[in-house]
Amino acid sequence: MYAPYPENMMESIKKVEATRAARMATEPRRLTADEKDALLKAFHPDYNDDSFAEIKVGPNKGQRAPIELAEMLHSTSRLMTDKVDISKIDYDVDVLVIGGGGAGSSCAIEAHNAGANVMIVTKLRIGDANTMMAEGGIQAADKENDSPVQHYLDCFGGGHFAARPELVKRLVTEAPDAIKWLNELGVEFDKELDGTMVTTHGGGTSRKRMHAAKDYSGAEIMRTLRDEVINLGIPVIEFTSAVELIKDDKGQVAGAVLLNMETGDYAVAKAKTVVIATGGAGRMHYNGFPTSNHYGATADGLILGYRAGAPLLYQDSIQYHPTGAVYPSQILGALVTEKVRSVGAQLVNANGEAYIHPLETRDVNASGVIRECREGRGVDIPGGLKGVWLDTPMIEILGGAGTIEKRIPAMFRMYMNYGIDMRKVPILIYPTLHYQNGGLEINGDGFTNVIPNLLVAGEAAGGIHGTNRLMGNSLLDVIVFGRNAGKKAAAKYKEVEIGNMNLDHVEAFDKELKEAGLDTGEVSPKLLPKYARHGRNV
């Protein structure tokens, strides 16, 4: 018998197998709005008050943020000790894009095509970003039975009616054009022989509008964008972090202080417009969760913007993806794409029960997994963790032999690395820290409300998804709002005259910290998580 798991798990698998035929004959019931609310309140980590702290300084003073984010907001700048002469300009551009992921790259391409002199700075390499790791797909209402209005309803409702309507409108209305743009750059979407896009459901979608490129959707998009950025000759300054925005005496942003991650040397970039496209915060490990995010996801842009006076929106709303890998330990926290459920796998507890519909919204499904585990219906995993099953063998029964390798090859490969054949046995999952629903507040055109020439795009922006994001709306968001920021920045810079450049806001923020009696002993932004293990002889 094929037994890639320890004995207790194999025992539970017998129950999963015993109920499979019956489970496949009926679809689990969708929860009512009240049932969802109750589940979220009881089990979603956003409702765990112990994991939040009050923000003591700055535009969102008095509101709450995850403890780890609050600590970074309450820390001072590197430039309080490292003095940088900002009168020595190393780079002088029209548009400075901070971040080399999907949003930053789309932005740079559009700004370049609009005639702007644009430059990307990025902490790691271009493409080392959550975009690269997005697996399942990208939404767009381009089928006959669908419309941008239907997409709006799904997005707005899935985000608990908290999103900014004008942002949702842009997201859904520009979605088909985003897909077309990507396709014309050469992104290979899954298509039928006649060119029709293969589309599926995601959690919370009312129409099948998830476009994909197998389960390498984000990678396919990101590597194409990266290729195009290089083709266009757009300068990309890699291994270089922006550690502070520079402002001028007119209250505009005027560039950024850059840090070479390898040499520790500083440089100064002057710019007429700046786009923060620094992505997410998974590596902050809010609530102690493992994460599906890339190595550099440390909320840097939020800190930069906040210190320069830009407020945050929904900084206390975090997305835990319901299906993170929880066994084996080597892939703990790795994303198991929602597409696994889109193509048929159910969520099943240790007793073999399909306890919830597999395509509820992410916050609801994550809460469901936590409930099952907390109430004793989870599977015990060595090291004290628990998880529930994602019944992957169903996919091959539903779609025929070979469906898994064809539709979700990355997942198949990730598990086969550890001898687990998901065609034959289910896989174990538990929620993983996946996405920051909030971020820097922007207006309908992508600009911050307080600094006229500062834009934010991608995961660093808040308000597009309310307090819960749907699958496939983030890849969409980085393309739509990345492109938008590029076009808007390229139009804006022509009317910007930079005044006297200064770092007064950094000094002022430090003063505010001192007055509030805050001394975390840290500097921010964080830049990299502290994973190195030191001092083990102590």
Place this chain on the structure above:
Amino acid sequence: MEEMVNVYFYGKKYSVPAELTIQTAMEYAGYTLKRGCGCRHGFCGACTTIYRIKGKNELKTCLACQTKVEEGMYITQIPYFPTDKRTYEVNDLQPGQKVMMELYPEIYSCIGCNACTKACTQSLSVMQYIAYAQRGDLQKCAEESFDCIMCGCCSVRCPAGISHPMVGILARRLTGKYIAPEAKHLTKRVEEINEGKFDEAMADMMNKPIDEVKELYNTREIEK
């Protein structure tokens, strides 16, 4: 007591827990990674690594984030490799054999050693997709190279100096743009949006009282 193994980072010996990946073992040993670490989940190709097990002849390539440590591993990372990407204006290209001849002529110097395929961290048939590129079969090249994460292990091992990942992405972009059939429903929808077909319904939706929107959401029909 957890099981430990001895590994050698750049020739220096460290004792690390056996369940770690090469990447987490380096961090256990005290390294703060800057280069050679990206997505940490096998999608970005940043952590290209080469190793040999003490006493064995074979030189192996892998991703540090996807590979468990083993006793006696001699490990070095290749955080950057000078693969040679040619630049082009994608709108000016024709999808045929000529484009490969012009942009990546060195593919015709392939000596058929298959070292690229053996080195592939994604278990792709790299030499095969290069062969498709030589023949101008861009669609097959695209298909065969699709799961490439561009870690560059193939290029590291190639005696002909081929930049395989760059050949693959060129084939994929040309296939996606020119060869795959047009999604007519997409073209149509973009036109409809540009013509303002949904503007009124959208404005209507946005102007509805919130309770009405909630009711619409909670009772919306979900496509089977």
